[in-house]
Amino acid sequence: MAEDASAGTGLWAMADLVTPMALRVAATLRLADHITAGLRTAPELAAATDSDTDALDRTMRHLVSVGVLGQDSSGGYTLTARGRELRGDHPSGLRGVLDLDGALGRADLAFVRLPHSVRTGEAAFPAQFGKRFWEDLAENPALTASYDAQMGTDVAAWAEDILPAYDWESLGRVVDVGGGNGTLLTALLRAYPALRGTVLDQPDTAAAARETLAAAGLTDRGDAVPGDFFETLPPGAGGYLLCAILHDWDDDAARAILRRCGEAAGEHGRVFVIEMTGPDGVSPDTGMDLRMLAYFGGRERGVGELTALAAHAGLRTVAVHHAGRLAIIELTTG
Numbered sequence: 001m002a003e004d005a006s007a008g009t010g011l012w013a014m015a016d017l018v019t020p021m022a023l024r025v026a027a028t029l030r031l032a033d034h035i036t037a038g039l040r041t042a043p044e045l046a047a048a049t050d051s052d053t054d055a056l057d058r059t060m061r062h063l064v065s066v067g068v069l070g071q072d073s074s075g076g077y078t079l080t081a082r083g084r085e086l087r088g089d090h091p092s093g094l095r096g097v098l099d100l101d102g103a104l105g106r107a108d109l110a111f112v113r114l115p116h117s118v119r120t121g122e123a124a125f126p127a128q129f130g131k132r133f134w135e136d137l138a139e140n141p142a143l144t145a146s147y148d149a150q151m152g153t154d155v156a157a158w159a160e161d162i163l164p165a166y167d168w169e170s171l172g173r174v175v176d177v178g179g180g181n182g183t184l185l186t187a188l189l190r191a192y193p194a195l196r197g198t199v200l201d202q203p204d205t206a207a208a209a210r211e212t213l214a215a216a217g218l219t220d221r222g223d224a225v226p227g228d229f230f231e232t233l234p235p236g237a238g239g240y241l242l243c244a245i246l247h248d249w250d251d252d253a254a255r256a257i258l259r260r261c262g263e264a265a266g267e268h269g270r271v272f273v274i275e276m277t278g279p280d281g282v283s284p285d286t287g288m289d290l291r292m293l294a295y296f297g298g299r300e301r302g303v304g305e306l307t308a309l310a311a312h313a314g315l316r317t318v319a320v321h322h323a324g325r326l327a328i329i330e331l332t333t334g
Contacts, residue, residue: 027098032086040076103147123297152183159187161323169195171238178245182209186216199224233264243274248298258313262333271331
């Protein structure tokens with residue numbers, strides 16, 4: 001090879017898969033947690049992770065070479081400052097994201113089929129795993145729990161910008177459509193004591209949302225129901241929230257979801273599309289855009305694209321509320 005990974009620069013450093021996969025293996029095997037617990041040698045770590053000692057040692061030696069692990073004077077492995085980010089208790093949550101046994105880590109493996117997506121415009125995930133992402137998730141409760149937990153972590157960070165961006169209490173009652181494990185609804189109910197709300201999601205996820213609401217002591221104002229946002233939604237709420245939902249879907253599906261929300265909102269309700277559009281509303285994250293393509297055949301969209309989708313679904317844009325890198329697009333059927 002004209003250039004190897006040790007050079008650390010140029011296109012090869014950008015394209016080389018060795019280090020990214022070694023990091024993901026380390027995250028999956030929880031090596032940082034085992035090292036923190038006092039396991040230092042390759043045989044000890046291999047026994048704890050049910051791994052081949054030689055193969056694991058070679059992987060860890062590579063992680064030493066890129067500054068993720070260190071070695072002490074006896075040859076035992078240690079964590080560098082960078083490596084500590086792979087601990088399960090690190091606030092970044094990076095270990096869970098990289099875990100190849102988790103929903104997102106598994107989905108990232110679909111990137112080996114990105115040429116399929118580029119050639120066809122279709123998701124890479126079915127080409128890699130033989131089924132759509134959502135079907136794969138539904139068949140594996142552990143993956144569902146992993147996905148719900150990660151989405152809850154993401155939405156908790158988004159909530160800091162969402163909560164002050166609108167007078168949510170004025171809506172009376174909201175339905176968080178595809179609201180996951182209830183993290184966003186919980187944050188809204190805590191911030192607005194007169195607000196009531198419902199999470200609508202798949203059965204297992206709705207059950208997780210009920211647990212979240214119960215743990216927060218909010219079951220008097222919040223509930224969760226199983227449902228499908230391509231079907232009829234609970235009518236009569238003041239607001240229907242679609243937080244990081246539409247980017248999972250192609251245009252036809254996104255319009256169908258918007259229509260269902262509009263039907264449920266009726267003449268007096270509002271539909272709120274919340275997406276990461278960039279602070280200027282027109283600069284979605286390009287890496288996330290490719291993830292949406294590879295995972296789902298979906299896409300990131302700017303405010304203009306989202307309002308156009310809504311118009312084709314019979315919804316009129318009332319206002320766009322900017323919240324950091326998020327846009328909250330307020331829609332009505334009137």
